[in-house]
Amino acid sequence: MLNIVSILIGLLSLVIVIPAQIPLLGWANWIALPFVVVGIIIGQLSSTNGGRNFCLVVFAIAVIRLMLGGGLI
Incomplete structure (x- = not known):
């Protein structure tokens, strides 16, 4: 049961992280990280x-994007 909850939380975070890959939307990764x-x-x-x-994997994508953008962009 906890595995399904973890996957659902990961999918919710992925929905936030994917648009955050667009330039100037990198700040959304800070919302997804928690x-x-x-x-x-x-x-x-x-x-x-x-x-x-x-x-x-979602965490790694968000952190790498934040590192490339200098933490904000």
């Missing part, structure tokens, strides 16, 4: 690790 961290924590509590791994 959701992704909660998804990672919930996925860690699950017996399987699919949801956690999905949230880690």
